[in-house]
Amino acid sequence: MxxxxxxxxxxxxxxxxxAEGIYLQRLRSWCVSTDAELAPKAAEVVGLYRNPPLNAxxxxxxxxxxxQAVQRPKPASKRSAPTSAGSSIPLHSRANQLRLCGxxxxxxxxxxxxxxxPYNHRQRFSNVAKDLLPEVRMKDKTQAQVASLTQxxxxxxxxxxxxxxxxxxxxSAQGINLAKEALSSEKALKEVLAMKFDPMVEVELKVIVxxxxxxxxNIAELEKSITDEGSKLEGHKNLTSIKGIGSLTGSILLSxxxxxxxxxxxxxxAAYFGxxxxxxxxxxxxxxxxxxxxxxxLGRTSLVQCALIAQRxxxxxxxxxxxxKARRGTGKAIIALARKLLGIIYRTLKNxxxxxxxxxxxxxxxx
Numbered sequence: 001m002x003x004x005x006x007x008x009x010x011x012x013x014x015x016x017x018x019a020e021g022i023y024l025q026r027l028r029s030w031c032v033s034t035d036a037e038l039a040p041k042a043a044e045v046v047g048l049y050r051n052p053p054l055n056a057x058x059x060x061x062x063x064x065x066x067x068q069a070v071q072r073p074k075p076a077s078k079r080s081a082p083t084s085a086g087s088s089i090p091l092h093s094r095a096n097q098l099r100l101c102g103x104x105x106x107x108x109x110x111x112x113x114x115x116x117x118p119y120n121h122r123q124r125f126s127n128v129a130k131d132l133l134p135e136v137r138m139k140d141k142t143q144a145q146v147a148s149l150t151q152x153x154x155x156x157x158x159x160x161x162x163x164x165x166x167x168x169x170x171x172s173a174q175g176i177n178l179a180k181e182a183l184s185s186e187k188a189l190k191e192v193l194a195m196k197f198d199p200m201v202e203v204e205l206k207v208i209v210x211x212x213x214x215x216x217x218n219i220a221e222l223e224k225s226i227t228d229e230g231s232k233l234e235g236h237k238n239l240t241s242i243k244g245i246g247s248l249t250g251s252i253l254l255s256x257x258x259x260x261x262x263x264x265x266x267x268x269x270a271a272y273f274g275x276x277x278x279x280x281x282x283x284x285x286x287x288x289x290x291x292x293x294x295x296x297x298l299g300r301t302s303l304v305q306c307a308l309i310a311q312r313x314x315x316x317x318x319x320x321x322x323x324x325k326a327r328r329g330t331g332k333a334i335i336a337l338a339r340k341l342l343g344i345i346y347r348t349l350k351n352x353x354x355x356x357x358x359x360x361x362x363x364x365x366x367x
Contacts, residue, residue: 034284137258137259137262139255139258139259140258142229142232142233143233143254143255143258145229146226146229146230146233146251146254146255147255147256149222149225149226149229150226150251150252150255150298151298152222153219153222153223153226154298156215156218156219156222157219159215160212160215160216160219163208163211163212163215164183164212166208167183167192167205167208167209167212168183170201170204170205171192171195174197174201176195183212186213189209189212189213192205192209193205193206193209223248226248226251226252227247227248227251229251230247230248230250230251230252230254230255231247231251233251233254233255234254235254235260235348235349236250236251236254237354238348238349238352238353238354239253239254239345239348239349241348241353241354241355241356241358241364242306242310242341242344242345242348242355242358243309243310243313243314243355243358243359244306244307244308244309244310244311244312244313244314244341244358245306245310245345249302249305249306252298252299252302253299253302253303253306253345256273256295256296256298256299256302257269257272257299257345257349260346260349260350261350263346265346266342266343266346266347269342269346270339270342270343271292271294272294272295273294273295273296273299273300273303273342274291274292274293274294274295274296274300275291275292275300275303275335275338275339275342276291276292276339277289277290277291277292278290278291278292291335300338303338303341303342304334304335304338306341307334307337307338307340307341308334308337310341310358311337313358313359314358314359315359316361317337317340317341320336320337320340321333321334321336321337324336324337
């Protein structure tokens with residue numbers, strides 16, 4: 001297409017593709033467009049870059065087609081866009097955000113010397129993109145500290161799980177198969193140490209059991225601190241009035257959510273938790289897939305655990321879960337249930353609700 005003449009009345013290619021060594025016939029992969037006006041549109045865009053109007057600024061914005069872009073294996077690339085004066089403006093692209101791909105300013109002559117300084121170029125991009133970049137949510141001191149404690153606890157829990165799996169693997173190699181969660185008690189750990197094996201195996205088991213005991217103690221200490229400090233967070237009483245959300249998980253959820261008034265509706269909160277469908281757009285085609293999994297993984301895990309417990313007590317949630325499960329399967333039903341509970345959490349915090357009887361959705365009377 002670039003080697004053909006541009007449509008009448010539109011910008012011209014001016015041999016830009018061939019001059020840059022671009023030959024479309026050599027490409028092995030193509031992105032096919034169903035837009036009948038693709039050629040005129042592309043010609044007009046290139047024409048604006050090659051021959052822009054006097055005193056005009058051309059800005060090209062490339063927006064990721066999906067909610068969350070795939071993280072690139074390499075750092076952000078840096079390119080340069082030519083200007084009418086022969087100089088160049090550095091361009092920066094980065095995954096997972098809106099990418100400003102180019103800016104060409106024409107002043108009817110050469111650029112002034114100070115415009116070639118990198119600082120001014122970055123400032124120019126900052127001024128152009130200030131209304132496009134996302135805002136950063138700042139949490140208060142207590143919320144940030146509780147969030148840090150929950151992350152540390154999550155790391156230790158995963159380490160403890162890995163050590164328990166190691167013990168199971170060692171015992172399985174000796175012909176002993178333990179039930180799942182059999183190593184959760186101190187009694188079970190003592191029984192493992194009482195077993196007779198080769199000296200090296202016994203040493204390995206002793207070291208692992210000692211580490212598990214130490215982790216149990218540290219995790220219990222962290223959970224106590226999280227519970228004590230989390231109970232001071234605004235909305236803790238509201239969340240724990242929901243049957244299925246305990247003091248610990250309530251503290252974790254509040255540390256993830258922060259200020260509920262930062263979210264205009266429950267859909268925004270669901271997107272923040274990453275339990276909304278991934279959306280991809282291409283021309284006039286729009287599709288959705290699995291959840292985005294953005295945000296805190298610990299927050300999603302806690303939410304799912306609370307949802308599965310809450311549906312045991314709430315007839316409304318139980319009916320909703322079974323209906324989705326019969327139609328779309330267990331996995332999608334669990335995510336739908338978590339999304340439903342998150343909506344209840346949002347309205348509970350937003351409206352300052354406290355439940356007297358959550359299964360029947362009865363609110364406590366205000367004192």
